Amino acid sequence: xxxxxxxxxxxxxxxxxxxxxxxxxxxxxxxxxxxxxxxxxxxxxxxxxxxxxxxxxxxxxxxxxxxxxxxxxxxxxxxxxxxxxxxxxxxxxxxxxxxxxxxxxxxxxxxxxxxxxxxxxxxxxxxxxxxxxxxxxxxxxxxxxxxxxxxxxxxxxxxxxxxxxxxxxxxxxxxxxxxxxxxxxxxxxxxxxxxxxxxxxxxxxxxxxxxxxxxxxxxxxxxxxxxxxxxxxxxxxxxxxxxxxxxxxxxxxxxxxxxxxxxxxxxxxxxxxxxxxxxxxxxxxxxxxxxxxxxxxxxxxxxxxxxxxxxxxxxxxxxxxxxxxxxxxxxxxxxxxxxxxx
Numbered sequence: 001x002x003x004x005x006x007x008x009x010x011x012x013x014x015x016x017x018x019x020x021x022x023x024x025x026x027x028x029x030x031x032x033x034x035x036x037x038x039x040x041x042x043x044x045x046x047x048x049x050x051x052x053x054x055x056x057x058x059x060x061x062x063x064x065x066x067x068x069x070x071x072x073x074x075x076x077x078x079x080x081x082x083x084x085x086x087x088x089x090x091x092x093x094x095x096x097x098x099x100x101x102x103x104x105x106x107x108x109x110x111x112x113x114x115x116x117x118x119x120x121x122x123x124x125x126x127x128x129x130x131x132x133x134x135x136x137x138x139x140x141x142x143x144x145x146x147x148x149x150x151x152x153x154x155x156x157x158x159x160x161x162x163x164x165x166x167x168x169x170x171x172x173x174x175x176x177x178x179x180x181x182x183x184x185x186x187x188x189x190x191x192x193x194x195x196x197x198x199x200x201x202x203x204x205x206x207x208x209x210x211x212x213x214x215x216x217x218x219x220x221x222x223x224x225x226x227x228x229x230x231x232x233x234x235x236x237x238x239x240x241x242x243x244x245x246x247x248x249x250x251x252x253x254x255x256x257x258x259x260x261x262x263x264x265x266x267x268x269x270x271x272x273x274x275x276x277x278x279x280x281x282x283x284x285x286x287x288x289x290x291x292x293x294x295x296x297x298x299x300x301x302x303x304x305x306x307x308x309x310x311x312x313x314x315x316x317x318x319x320x321x322x323x324x325x326x327x328x329x330x331x332x333x334x335x336x337x338x339x340x341x342x
Contacts, residue, residue: 008323012316017075019312020087024071027301027308034096034299035063061094061302074305087309093302097295102306106288110310112181113287117272117314119203120211121265128215132222133254139227147219154216160278163209167283170205181285206283210276214268222261229253255329262326266319273311 032040035058042051058064062073062081072078074093076086085091092102135144182198229235230253238248277289288307295304 004327005324008320012320016313016316019316020075020309021071023305023308023312024074025067027299027305028067028070030299032299033063033301037299038096057096074302087306092306095295095300095303097298097300097303102303105303106291106307106310109286109288109291112285113273113289114314116203116206116210116276116285116287117269119207120214120272121268123207123211124214124218124268125261127211128218128222132219133226133249135219135223136226136230137249151216151219154212157212159209159213159276160282162212163205163279163282166205166209206276206279206285209279209283210272214271218261218264222257225257225260226253229256258329259326262329263322265322265325266315266317269314269318270311273314 035054039051039054042054060081062070065073069078072086073080074086076088076091078086080086087093092106094100095102095105098105131147135147138144181202182195183202232253235248235253238252239245243251273289276285276287277293279285280287280289281293288310292304292307294300295307
């Protein structure tokens with residue numbers, strides 16, 4: 001199993017380099033960049049005093065170099081002007097829009113983004129699995145129809161609309177203000193029990209809002225997969241031998257039906273980040289989503305590139321974790337051809 005884990009980890013290295021190249025290529029596709037847009041705007045308004053500084057920044061950050069050279073400088077594989085380091089040396093770049101290093105712009109948002117994604121994934125799996133198993137084992141019951149209706153509503157309701165509704169209900173029913181990440185009196189203060197409880201309380205609504213669609217979709221897929229397994233011959237044989245229904249369910253059909261959901265752990269992360277952009281704006285959450293949206297709109301390429309690469313790293317880590325879990329769940333995956341012959 002250790003060899004399998006190391007192999008999967010080593011595969012992530014060239015994959016990450018390929019992803020970084022695609023990210024840089026796609027960001028460079030639109031004409032111009034942040035500096036070019038600012039220069040054009042200043043020239044159109046007749047303000048030429050700041051153009052010299054912008055031209056200096058263009059040379060300082062190698063924006064006047066060829067594409068391949070700019071990519072090499074960005075990742076740190078090519079020496080940059082004036083000793084400018086790249087990602088491999090720990091330099092995340094410069095945000096032209098914020099006029100700050102990228103690390104200072106996204107640094108405060110990364111912990112919340114990771115915490116929000118992890119909490120949402122836990123919420124999706126903890127809610128979807130018991131409901132999906134119940135719906136499959138109680139097909140066409142009142143509970144099955146009820147959860148099916150709730151699932152369709154969850155898929156059909158836009159996230160931002162659900163966020164607004166929950167904000168109103170939390171405020172009118174419980175007197176809670178769920179906007180932001182914590183109460184105002186804890187902002188800028190060191191971590192304490194009260195601050196931690198405030199953060200957890202403010203995470204409840206975003207987790208429910210962002211995780212609703214994923215939960216509803218997972219319930220439908222788990223129900224369908226489990227129903228497909230429950231009526232197969234091996235289940236009927238095990239049942240005829242007197243095996244208890246709960247033990248039979250966990251040992252055979254549920255284990256087979258779990259494979260696609262374990263594999264979905266990595267795929268959930270980018271969908272959660274992209275789906276949380278509008279929700280983060282509505283709920284005033286300091287995550288990387290709104291920062292990424294602004295960076296893409298202004299063509300702040302170093303900031304946008306780093307955030308996209310950060311999400312890609314989270315996705316690769318999620319896929320690595322799912323590979324490990326799948327290896328434990330199904331030995332054929334980690335043993336490869338040898339496992340197939342067994």
